[in-house]
Amino acid sequence: MESIKRNVLLNPGPSTTTDTVKYAQVVPDICPREKDFGSLMKGLREDLVKIVHGDLEKYTSVLFCGSGTINIDVCINSLLPEGKKVLIINNGAYSSRAAEVCEYYGLPHINLKFPVDETPDLDLVEQTLKDNPDIGLVHTTHNETGTGILNPVRKIGQIVHRYGATFTVDTTSTYAMRPINIEEDNIDFLMASAQKGLCAFTGLSFVIGNKKIIEQSRNYPKRSYYCNLYMQYDFFERTGEMHFTPPVQTIYATLQALKEYWNEGEEAKWARHTRVFNAINEGLDELGFRQVIKPELRAGLVSSAIYPDDTNWSFEKVHDYCYERGFTIYPGKISTTNTFRLCALGAIDEGDIKDFFVVFKEALVSTGVQIPVVYK
Numbered sequence: 001m002e003s004i005k006r007n008v009l010l011n012p013g014p015s016t017t018t019d020t021v022k023y024a025q026v027v028p029d030i031c032p033r034e035k036d037f038g039s040l041m042k043g044l045r046e047d048l049v050k051i052v053h054g055d056l057e058k059y060t061s062v063l064f065c066g067s068g069t070i071n072i073d074v075c076i077n078s079l080l081p082e083g084k085k086v087l088i089i090n091n092g093a094y095s096s097r098a099a100e101v102c103e104y105y106g107l108p109h110i111n112l113k114f115p116v117d118e119t120p121d122l123d124l125v126e127q128t129l130k131d132n133p134d135i136g137l138v139h140t141t142h143n144e145t146g147t148g149i150l151n152p153v154r155k156i157g158q159i160v161h162r163y164g165a166t167f168t169v170d171t172t173s174t175y176a177m178r179p180i181n182i183e184e185d186n187i188d189f190l191m192a193s194a195q196k197g198l199c200a201f202t203g204l205s206f207v208i209g210n211k212k213i214i215e216q217s218r219n220y221p222k223r224s225y226y227c228n229l230y231m232q233y234d235f236f237e238r239t240g241e242m243h244f245t246p247p248v249q250t251i252y253a254t255l256q257a258l259k260e261y262w263n264e265g266e267e268a269k270w271a272r273h274t275r276v277f278n279a280i281n282e283g284l285d286e287l288g289f290r291q292v293i294k295p296e297l298r299a300g301l302v303s304s305a306i307y308p309d310d311t312n313w314s315f316e317k318v319h320d321y322c323y324e325r326g327f328t329i330y331p332g333k334i335s336t337t338n339t340f341r342l343c344a345l346g347a348i349d350e351g352d353i354k355d356f357f358v359v360f361k362e363a364l365v366s367t368g369v370q371i372p373v374v375y376k
């Protein structure tokens, strides 16, 4: 097996993959309606539930062909009962996306906004549920990937359940990285895609959640044809297949990625992401960069650094310098502050970050940015 040029992706997914995962896509052509393929999917669906410690009697996973946003669409449009409202607990770009999904479907919703650098005010969340007994679905984001803030989903879920609503959490940027226990974390539905924590490829996304609620949703209004959770679940249960063509090669890669996940182990993998994250923060601190999110609120996977006040600073130039040398950095996703992000998602370790900062520092020096960087 010839090794493939390795790029260190510090963007928030897709993430750096191993060569074994890359090569797992190269398989003989197969029709996904063959039994051989169906049996692969059964194991895959169970493994996805096991990653979040879900009891297979109570929880299941439903696969979709699409990037991660398809999961937000599916959960919101499929899990809202007739006559009920959605509550979005929103402190960042990905929860705003869920609010947009509500707008596009014309669903009644409350977009409860909080500052992007603070966790939601739980008293206000509770008061909103108390004042609006017609809230049937509450949605938030675990790690707001736009900033890297960690939301207290376990506490939020406790409140949501006290008011009898369903709780969906966008865990796309924590799943298979930061340990999650779906039941203990009071989550009814969570979601992710193969190209982030699992370190496979884009094209396979999945919703993991409570079977009973999916069964109930059978009678909820059908708002989408392609993105209906119950329809896809029911087809899987009856036939073992996806309703429409699955991303065949991505599924092979994901199966290999799952092998590598179990070989490394949940604890060791999280320890590795933490090492990478710490190395990123040390590197940024050393160069004097300020960050948006206070250390105690960080989810441990995404660093959001603020642009220095230096007329020579050019994200583009620094990006291009690093990119040409195999390192990809990424712009931020906050409308009010100019930031860039460095993420600890992929099949990388602290050595890669040490190598990155050598290049990053060169990029600053060669573009004439003062070190340590300055702020007004």
Ligand SMILES: *Cc1c(COP(=O)(O)O)cnc(C)c1O
Residues within 6 Å of the ligand: 012, 013, 067, 068, 069, 070, 094, 141, 143, 144, 145, 170, 171, 172, 173, 193
């Ligand atoms: C990456 C990500 C998504 C999905 O984005 P796509 O571009 O559709 O893959 C959704 N939510 C969060 C929190 C993410 O980090």
